[in-house]
């Protein structure tokens with residue numbers, strides 16, 4: 015029997031502490047006007063004492079509560095993150111333990127701001143295999159620990175948060191098409207979390223832990239390459255932009271959304287945005303947006319809408335899914 019996957023529940027969580035642009039202007043040479051006009055960002059949520067697994071666990075617990083499922087019903091947990099608590103155990107393994115999902119296997123997936131889209135595409139294959147019935151996919155980040163707070167060119171852009179979905183096996187197809195890409199040759203334009211060689215047998219390297227970004231190169235990559243890829247993907251899927259009800263894009267910068275919408279010839283109203291409140295939360299940005307759209311009644315989760323989801327960022331990676339949701 016053919017099996018498919020569908021998103022049956024959504025949830026998100028953001029740390030309570032809010033850092034406004036004015037708070038950053040008191041710490042570094044920047045201003046609310048510069049940040050808001052260049053990026054659309056007005057504030058971001060920043061952890062005080064929580065780790066990525068704490069945020070992801072809140073989301074997983076909310077998903078179980080909303081769907082009234084016992085934790086034992088979950089077959090797998092994937093956490094997309096570039097800011098795991100540690101290399102091992104994985105963030106997903108910590109979530110598995112915290113919610114008591116004893117039957118679930120769990121692992122992290124690292125694809126930066128495309129992480130949630132890549133993880134969702136992977137999870138769909140697990141459910142389509144017919145071996146599993148229910149899985150949780152979460153995007154969770156604590157980017158505040160990888161940002162260099164002395165570098166105004168990146169510190170103002172990022173925030174912390176988590177969002178996720180419960181996926182269930184379905185008799186009807188809901189994942190209509192996918193298009194996933196990586197260009198590792200351009201990876202140097204966005205880096206973080208470097209781990210230098212530190213053994214008596216190796217030449218020592220400097221650690222490169224902080225997030226570093228060639229902002230202009232990433233901006234152009236998003237506007238030119240990612241937008242072209244979305245247009246081609248829609249055509250390859252024998253659809254037009256009119257067939258797409260909502261475009262859920264990675265929330266990096268409002269100007270990027272605006273230019274994408276213009277280039278694709280789509281009204282900006284079809285591009286919901288929340289980077290004003292959260293900043294760029296990398297792998298968490300799309301699931302937080304999805305969850306907020308459901309809360310606001312823009313998405314009903316009744317299979318009546320067609321949405322396009324696109325992540326893009328470090329790797330470089332970019333990827334889109336078209337979903338009946």
Ligand code: ACO
Nearest residue numbers: 044048052126127166167170229230232233266267327328
């Ligand atoms: N406050 C005030 N001034 C600033 C700040 C700041 N926070 N940051 C930079 N400036 C200054 C610069 O020093 C520069 O000054 P100068 O002209 O005297 O040299 C001036 O502002 C202009 O700097 P630019 O870098 O040219 O500014 P730009 O208009 O390109 O905007 C930005 C920068 C917002 C980063 C933009 O390039 C961008 O959005 N890039 C894409 C980022 C992105 O989408 N990342 C997504 C992927 S992230 C991920 O995958 C984890």
